[in-house]
Amino acid sequence: MTENSSAAPTDGKGDRQAATLEFREATKRYDGQSEPAVDELSLEVPAGEICVLVGPSGCGKTTAMRLVNRMIDLTSGDILLDGRSVTERKPAELRREIGYAIQQIGLFPHLTIADNIATVPRLLGWDKQRISVRIDELLELVSLEPSETRDRYPGQLSGGQRQRVGVARALAVDPPLMLMDEPFGAIDPINRERLQNEFLRLQHDIRKTIVFVTHDIDEAIKMGDRIAILQKGGKLAQFATPAELLMYPNSKFVEDFVGADRALKRLALQRVRDIDLWKAATVRVGEPAAEARAKIADSDLPMALLVDDGGRPLGWLSDRALGGERVERQIRSPAEPAVELDDILRDALADLLTSETRYGPVVDGRGRVAGVLSLEVIGGFLHEAPVEARSGVELVEES
Amino acid sequence: MTFDLIAQVELRDRSGAGCVAENGFCPDWIADNYERYIDPFFEHVLLTVVPVGIGFAIAFTLALMAHRRQWLVGPITGVTGALYTIPSVAFFFLLQPLTGLGNTTAIVALTCYTLLIIFRNVITGLRSVPADAKDAARGMGLTDNQMLWRVELPLAVPELLAGLRIATTTTVGLAALAFLAGAGGLGAELDRLPSFKSNVVVAGGLSVLLAAILDLMILTVQRLVTPWQRASA
Numbered sequence: 001m002t003e004n005s006s007a008a009p010t011d012g013k014g015d016r017q018a019a020t021l022e023f024r025e026a027t028k029r030y031d032g033q034s035e036p037a038v039d040e041l042s043l044e045v046p047a048g049e050i051c052v053l054v055g056p057s058g059c060g061k062t063t064a065m066r067l068v069n070r071m072i073d074l075t076s077g078d079i080l081l082d083g084r085s086v087t088e089r090k091p092a093e094l095r096r097e098i099g100y101a102i103q104q105i106g107l108f109p110h111l112t113i114a115d116n117i118a119t120v121p122r123l124l125g126w127d128k129q130r131i132s133v134r135i136d137e138l139l140e141l142v143s144l145e146p147s148e149t150r151d152r153y154p155g156q157l158s159g160g161q162r163q164r165v166g167v168a169r170a171l172a173v174d175p176p177l178m179l180m181d182e183p184f185g186a187i188d189p190i191n192r193e194r195l196q197n198e199f200l201r202l203q204h205d206i207r208k209t210i211v212f213v214t215h216d217i218d219e220a221i222k223m224g225d226r227i228a229i230l231q232k233g234g235k236l237a238q239f240a241t242p243a244e245l246l247m248y249p250n251s252k253f254v255e256d257f258v259g260a261d262r263a264l265k266r267l268a269l270q271r272v273r274d275i276d277l278w279k280a281a282t283v284r285v286g287e288p289a290a291e292a293r294a295k296i297a298d299s300d301l302p303m304a305l306l307v308d309d310g311g312r313p314l315g316w317l318s319d320r321a322l323g324g325e326r327v328e329r330q331i332r333s334p335a336e337p338a339v340e341l342d343d344i345l346r347d348a349l350a351d352l353l354t355s356e357t358r359y360g361p362v363v364d365g366r367g368r369v370a371g372v373l374s375l376e377v378i379g380g381f382l383h384e385a386p387v388e389a390r391s392g393v394e395l396v397e398e399s
Numbered sequence: 400m401t402f403d404l405i406a407q408v409e410l411r412d413r414s415g416a417g418c419v420a421e422n423g424f425c426p427d428w429i430a431d432n433y434e435r436y437i438d439p440f441f442e443h444v445l446l447t448v449v450p451v452g453i454g455f456a457i458a459f460t461l462a463l464m465a466h467r468r469q470w471l472v473g474p475i476t477g478v479t480g481a482l483y484t485i486p487s488v489a490f491f492f493l494l495q496p497l498t499g500l501g502n503t504t505a506i507v508a509l510t511c512y513t514l515l516i517i518f519r520n521v522i523t524g525l526r527s528v529p530a531d532a533k534d535a536a537r538g539m540g541l542t543d544n545q546m547l548w549r550v551e552l553p554l555a556v557p558e559l560l561a562g563l564r565i566a567t568t569t570t571v572g573l574a575a576l577a578f579l580a581g582a583g584g585l586g587a588e589l590d591r592l593p594s595f596k597s598n599v600v601v602a603g604g605l606s607v608l609l610a611a612i613l614d615l616m617i618l619t620v621q622r623l624v625t626p627w628q629r630a631s632a
């Protein structure tokens with residue numbers, strides 16, 4: 001297996017630029033089939049973004065993805081990688097530049113994890129030292145302990161560990177484009193969620209252009225910068241960002257596919273800082289009561305939030321605290337739940353509901369009060385969209 | 400007949416005459432006569448290893464050809480299967496006009512018998528390679544040749560060596576008939592005193608021993624070259 005080629009690898013040592021990818025009326029018709037599996041698919045994936053191909057089973061997602069690295073050849077149309085048609089390239093060379101990870105993983109059972117990861121680097125003639133360093137780096141990147149993992153065989157790893165190795169192997173030569181076909185599909189929900197989060201964190205650093213295939217709309221919304229929804233026959237139903245897709249589904253098919261709970265799904269896409277919070281009246285012990293009353297009148301709530309000297313919330317002020325000349329330390333209820341600006345809106349809503357309260361103070365990174373999040377605020381956010389869910393569960397029929 | 404045997408035996412042996420006369424199992428006789436088996440034993444090794452070696456080279460090549468052109472599998476299986484069914488006596492007889500009497504005739508025939516088994520096992524081994532591993536290999540940019548030598552053949556090794564073991568054991572047995580083609584081997588020794596029990600036991604036993612040793616050797620090789628199989632088990 002070992003190649004001692006002295007040829008200098010074509011890619012530099014540093015990070016490679018992510019590639020742009022463009023489908024131009026890409027069409028695939030399998031031999032002997034009347035209907036195309038992918039039908040005039042046109043879409044552009046900007047460099048460094050995750051484009052998710054999603055849709056029901058058999059809609060042509062895998063086919064569309066495999067057209068990119070010429071595992072399947074186009075019937076008509078074109079696919080451009082960094083502006084250059086993939087049809088001009090030799091398939092084997094093209095594929096070495098494109099990371100490839102599939103649901104079945106396809107690790108080589110007869111090779112150690114290190115040798116599995118070294119596959120493409122060896123094809124490209126990297127020297128031993130460089131490959132060895134890279135293997136350790138990649139294993140750490142996917143949260144596996146190099147010294148424990150390197151010399152084991154795939155059969156000795158758990159499903160989740162194998163999946164990580166699959167991703168590491170696909171990343172081996174730092175490819176400018178990655179193709180991933182249901183890469184977390186064969187894993188239990190808990191581990192899948194972990195891998196998804198890890199992968200998003202990883203992507204935040206490596207900024208690859210990624211084509212990610214899944215049939216799970218929730219995964220699509222979570223992972224995608226853009227989502228292409230395909231329908232049977234390989235037709236593009238809609239290509240949009242997750243938020244757009246949830247707010248403005250362009251057809252009954254997309255609406256049904258994203259699900260009746262799409263309003264709730266939108267909450268998963270937003271952070272607390274993204275929406276207009278209520279203004280809070282923050283007062284300190286010893287402040288003139290009149291001033292405090294003025295603040296309350298100016299705020300969106302009929303009560304004030306008592307804060308300490310650092311602006312951190314202590315609790316909701318009782319009316320009796322304003323009875324005297326100065327604000328006294330009298331708390332009606334604790335400042336719970338503690339919501340942070342960076343929290344996902346859906347999680348913040350869940351916090352409110354668990355605390356059985358209609359509102360809660362929001363704090364910034366240093367713990368200072370930044371506003372108040374209430375059920376009304378969230379409701380208002382959900383109503384911003386033209387097609388909207390009243391309760392967040394029921395859909396109002398379009399026109 | 401019995402008289403002939405005892406006369407023959409007694410020419411070389413006096414010590415265990417009683418045992419020999421009764422045509423029993425005679426350790427003394429064996430101890431005195433073991434030397435007569437040494438050359439035939441090594442001839443037998445040759446009659447096994449050479450046909451299996453040549454047969455492997457041919458069948459392996461055929462299997463690689465058929466792997467790329469699956470339509471060849473049927474015809475090749477047919478031809479090698481037909482060769483496999485020819486009775487050895489008939490085979491030796493048919494070959495005689497071409498190769499005369501002696502080792503060559505025996506080796507040609509024995510080689511032909513190994514083809515079917517080895518060919519079939521290599522094909523089975525190549526077909527048993529997991530589709531996902533092949534897909535990943537192709538997706539990572541391995542050429543057909545790289546895929547064959549780095550992925551498919553290594554993964555076919557267990558099946559391939561299993562075929563080699565069967566072929567070897569079978570050939571050890573068939574080589575015992577090589578004397579019919581005028582070759583040596585343990586069969587020739589057996590044939591010299593076919594109804595003398597001690598001879599039959601020693602010649603037959605050596606042939607079984609040879610089969611076991613060769614089998615063990617291939618098994619050892621298999622263990623050495625397929626460490627992943629034990630690791631995953």
Ligand SMILES: Nc1ncnc2c1ncn2[C@@H]1O[C@H](COP(=O)(O)OP(=O)(O)OP(=O)(O)O)[C@@H](O)[C@H]1O
Pocket residue numbers: 030031033037055056057058059060061062063064215
């Ligand atoms: N090699 C092939 N030959 C003929 N038809 C094929 C082939 N591969 C796929 N198809 C057909 O093309 C269509 C699209 O298949 P594809 O595998 O791309 O779907 P998919 O969206 O990935 O589905 P899934 O979610 O089930 O993986 C299907 O109708 C399928 O039957």
Ligand SMILES: [Mg+2]
Pocket residue numbers: 061062063
């Ligand atoms: Mg698929």
